[in-house]
Amino acid sequence: MKNIQINHAQKGFTLIELMIVVAIIGILAAIAIPQYQDYIARSQMTRVVGELSSLKTAAETSLMRGETPSGADDLGFTESSLLSADPTTNLDSTNQFTITGILGGDASTAVNGVKVVLTRTPQGAWSCAVSGDDPGGWDDSFIPTGCADSL
Numbered sequence: 001m002k003n004i005q006i007n008h009a010q011k012g013f014t015l016i017e018l019m020i021v022v023a024i025i026g027i028l029a030a031i032a033i034p035q036y037q038d039y040i041a042r043s044q045m046t047r048v049v050g051e052l053s054s055l056k057t058a059a060e061t062s063l064m065r066g067e068t069p070s071g072a073d074d075l076g077f078t079e080s081s082l083l084s085a086d087p088t089t090n091l092d093s094t095n096q097f098t099i100t101g102i103l104g105g106d107a108s109t110a111v112n113g114v115k116v117v118l119t120r121t122p123q124g125a126w127s128c129a130v131s132g133d134d135p136g137g138w139d140d141s142f143i144p145t146g147c148a149d150s151l
Helices: 015-053 054-065
Strands: 086-092 099-104 115-120 126-131
Touching: 015 086, 015 099, 015 115, 054 086, 054 099
Parallel strands: none
Antiparallel strands: 086 099, 099 115, 115 126
16 A cells, blocks of 8 residues: 655644734834824925915015905915815005915814914015914924914
């Protein structure tokens, strides 16, 4: 009679190997998800500052002509999914002009309710300021470069 050898090679992964892989994926997800949410909040803040800044040229033109823009629509603002409403404009008694936008709509919860204000001095210098009423998950790193922390 012939001696038959049976090959018992392992096929597939053991339970412990699968549990280790799941644990590693869980740890990576625990690190990556908050970082991704911070990235989204920072990019949304930068986008809103960019959208509001695009109105500065039209505001300069109006102010140089001696006209006072009555709203963001007069400056050519169309629409933003990240703002709760159209931006507001104001020319105060000291000839300081402001463009104000409040994040809402599709904005991340970390930046929802944050106010972005672009201010033009009578001399023509523009500045940016950001403030919020305790938005959930707010971090100062969300403020774009060139903007101040509060009003």
